[in-house]
Amino acid sequence: MTKLQAVINHKCPRCRQGNIYPNSMFSLNYAKMNETCSHCGLKYEIEPGFFWAAMYVSYVLMVAELVNAGILAFYFFGEKDQWWIIGTTISPVIVLFTFNFRYARTLLLHFLSPIQYNKEL
Numbered sequence: 001m002t003k004l005q006a007v008i009n010h011k012c013p014r015c016r017q018g019n020i021y022p023n024s025m026f027s028l029n030y031a032k033m034n035e036t037c038s039h040c041g042l043k044y045e046i047e048p049g050f051f052w053a054a055m056y057v058s059y060v061l062m063v064a065e066l067v068n069a070g071i072l073a074f075y076f077f078g079e080k081d082q083w084w085i086i087g088t089t090i091s092p093v094i095v096l097f098t099f100n101f102r103y104a105r106t107l108l109l110h111f112l113s114p115i116q117y118n119k120e121l
């Protein structure tokens with residue numbers, strides 16, 4: 001499994017086999033994380049408060065969504081329909097909040113933590 005596939009499928013950054021989340025992105029328990037990897041035993045929260053840093057990753061994701069949606073809204077609605085532009089700009093962040101929450105943590109684990117991939121696990 002490549003790193004991109006592991007990120008897309010929310011797999012463990014060390015073994016790329018175990019799931020980070022036990023539930024679907026669309027379930028009510030979307031935020032519940034496994035404490036350790038079921039395959040290699042890696043503890044995901046490598047230090048207390050580690051996932052607070054995911055707020056910064058989530059911020060980057062939301063800004064990217066807001067900017068793109070804002071440009072598209074401005075392109076389609078023009079300058080006169082301000083409420084349509086505001087609604088269209090904000091809606092992706094509201095609709096994609098579970099996506100942002102989960103991918104912020106997954107991206108943090110894969111790209112901004114000291115955990116290295118070990119293919120022998």
Ligand SMILES: [Zn+2]
Pocket residue numbers: 012013014015016017018037038039040041042
């Ligand atoms: Zn693992």
